[in-house]
Amino acid sequence: xxxxxxxxxxxxxxxxxxxxxxxxxMATKLTRLRxxxxxxxxxxxxxxxxxxPKQVVVG
Amino acid sequence: xRNNTVVAFxxxxxxxxxxxxxxxxxxxxxxxxxxxxQKIFYFHVPIALTAYACFGYGALKALLHLWRRxxxxxxxxxxAIHQGVIFGALTLITGSIWAKISWGVWWAWSSNQxxxxxxxxxxxxxYFMLRFSVEPGPGRANMSAVYALFGVVLIPVSFxxxxxxxxxxxxxxxxxxxxxxxxxxxxxxxxxCAAMLSLAYTLYRVELLGKRLDADLKDLKExxx
Amino acid sequence: MSRYLRDVATLAxxxxxxxxxxxxxxxxxxxxxxxxxVTFHFVxxxxxxxxxxxxxxxxxxxxxxxxxxxxxxVAEREQRLMDGLLLSxxxxxxxxxxxxxATLVFLALAEVVALPAYAIFFSGIDGATIAGVVLADVGICxxxxxLAAMASVSRARELLLPLLFLxxxxxxxxxxxxxxxxxxxxxxxxxxxxxxxxxxILSWASFEYVVAE
Numbered sequence: 001x002x003x004x005x006x007x008x009x010x011x012x013x014x015x016x017x018x019x020x021x022x023x024x025x026m027a028t029k030l031t032r033l034r035x036x037x038x039x040x041x042x043x044x045x046x047x048x049x050x051x052x053p054k055q056v057v058v059g
Numbered sequence: 060x061r062n063n064t065v066v067a068f069x070x071x072x073x074x075x076x077x078x079x080x081x082x083x084x085x086x087x088x089x090x091x092x093x094x095x096x097q098k099i100f101y102f103h104v105p106i107a108l109t110a111y112a113c114f115g116y117g118a119l120k121a122l123l124h125l126w127r128r129x130x131x132x133x134x135x136x137x138x139a140i141h142q143g144v145i146f147g148a149l150t151l152i153t154g155s156i157w158a159k160i161s162w163g164v165w166w167a168w169s170s171n172q173x174x175x176x177x178x179x180x181x182x183x184x185x186y187f188m189l190r191f192s193v194e195p196g197p198g199r200a201n202m203s204a205v206y207a208l209f210g211v212v213l214i215p216v217s218f219x220x221x222x223x224x225x226x227x228x229x230x231x232x233x234x235x236x237x238x239x240x241x242x243x244x245x246x247x248x249x250x251x252c253a254a255m256l257s258l259a260y261t262l263y264r265v266e267l268l269g270k271r272l273d274a275d276l277k278d279l280k281e282x283x284x
Numbered sequence: 285m286s287r288y289l290r291d292v293a294t295l296a297x298x299x300x301x302x303x304x305x306x307x308x309x310x311x312x313x314x315x316x317x318x319x320x321x322v323t324f325h326f327v328x329x330x331x332x333x334x335x336x337x338x339x340x341x342x343x344x345x346x347x348x349x350x351x352x353x354x355x356x357x358v359a360e361r362e363q364r365l366m367d368g369l370l371l372s373x374x375x376x377x378x379x380x381x382x383x384x385x386a387t388l389v390f391l392a393l394a395e396v397v398a399l400p401a402y403a404i405f406f407s408g409i410d411g412a413t414i415a416g417v418v419l420a421d422v423g424i425c426x427x428x429x430x431l432a433a434m435a436s437v438s439r440a441r442e443l444l445l446p447l448l449f450l451x452x453x454x455x456x457x458x459x460x461x462x463x464x465x466x467x468x469x470x471x472x473x474x475x476x477x478x479x480x481x482x483x484x485i486l487s488w489a490s491f492e493y494v495v496a497e
Contacts, residue, residue: 125493178451178454179451181450181451182451182452184447185444185447185448185451188440188444188447189434189435189438189444189448192438192439192440192444193434193438193439198437201493201494201496202434202493202494204493205434205490205493205494206434208486208490209427209452209483209486212483212486213451213452213455216479217455219455219475220454220458220459220475221458223458223459223471223472223475224458224461226462226466227461227462227465227466
């Protein structure tokens with residue numbers, strides 16, 4: 001590999017690495033979103049439990 | 060519906076990028092003057108053009124925000140400028156590598172485009188500083204929009220200023236590419252441009268989707284608690 | 285139109301009067317520009333060219349202007365004057381114009397001291413340099429006041445203004461330095477004039493969005 005070829009490879013790799021970094025950031029973001037969603041699911045479930053006993057009493 | 064466009068654009072980006080890389084390395088003849096290293100051109104210049112497109116798109120959305128008060132235009136403008144800064148940073152890095160090959164230095168003040176990108180990079184980095192240090196709300200949206208519009212005016216003004224400055228800082232002007240491009244070169248260049256634009260648009264949509272999902276979840280949380 | 289100009293004049297007079305009473309911006313600018321010029325003497329190695337000193341003069345001007353700009357909205361912020369100004373029956377852009385004029389006055393006064401001091405310390409100043417300084421001042425104040433208004437509502441405050449301002453000031457510096465050192469200053473002065481017109485119109489039109497919610 002000549003010097004010029006090395007630099008060309010480096011330039012293309014940099015672009016690739018940027019896209020990879022983007023994927024990494026997106027992955028952390030998705031993890032956070034998943035955590036938020038499971039928190040919300042938990043909240044929704046608690047609500048349901050709160051509502052249900054009442055229905056039992058009434059019924 | 061919107062998710063489908065993202066998927067379609069991701070697929071398009073994949074196809075175009077594959078085509079561009081195949082054309083660059085297996086089809087287009089090696090440049091007679093600059094040799095193999097000229098192949099950086101097919102990535103560097105499309106990345107730079109994409110960065111301009113992102114800044115322009117961000118300014119357009121900013122204008123829509125100020126003029127028509129389109130909902131969501133503020134967020135779209137922000138995400139577009141974010142993409143512009145990412146592609147601007149890539150332009151600086153690939154340009155710097157190209158300068159190293161062609162002129163043996165990592166930075167050439169005589170390369171107008173590189174200097175312009177450095178100025179723009181600083182300008183748009185300050186955009187993020189502004190955004191992160193003002194409370195979210197209509198005031199911040201207006202300010203960001205005004206600053207984004209300043210950016211799109213600053214691009215030609217800075218370009219002209221850098222050309223002027225070259226007269227008293229560097230009398231010689233390098234031209235980084237030949238005056239004419241052969242047909243095969245032009246084809247490769249165009250495919251590469253399309254690939255980069257499509258990549259930027261896909262990333263833009265993905266980021267926008269994430270940001271909107273975030274906002275929706277926040278609303279949902281407020282509704283539930 | 286004459287009413288608009290009267291509003292601008294009244295508001296600008298208010299700022300200048302406030303400064304004459306409180307005296308907290310102008311003396312600081314004067315002292316700063318002199319200190320900067322003295323520092324530059326030690327920055328420049330012996331036998332360095334006069335051209336380098338001309339460049340440093342522009343550094344001094346830009347940073348002195350920054351000092352003045354960062355103080356432009358302090359009274360509005362600390363004494364909550366901005367709400368009152370916005371409620372008063374004047375066009376919002378008149379506030380921008382008045383602040384710009386007041387800052388331009390302070391900057392011009394600082395330069396009335398700085399340019400002769402530069403001539404004594406370093407080298408003589410020609411007409412092209414003075415014309416460049418005048419044109420640059422207009423551009424600096426036009427853009428700077430808008431950015432100062434933005435920075436004044438941010439958490440970072442004075443820290444943010446240079447970051448916002450310097451990339452926009454690069455064309456001004458190019459035009460100014462070119463006008464002071466090039467053989468034919470005409471096109472540099474023309475460029476400065478173009479910059480002034482372009483960014484003054486843009487700032488004038490968009491100031492309303494920066495201060496209003």
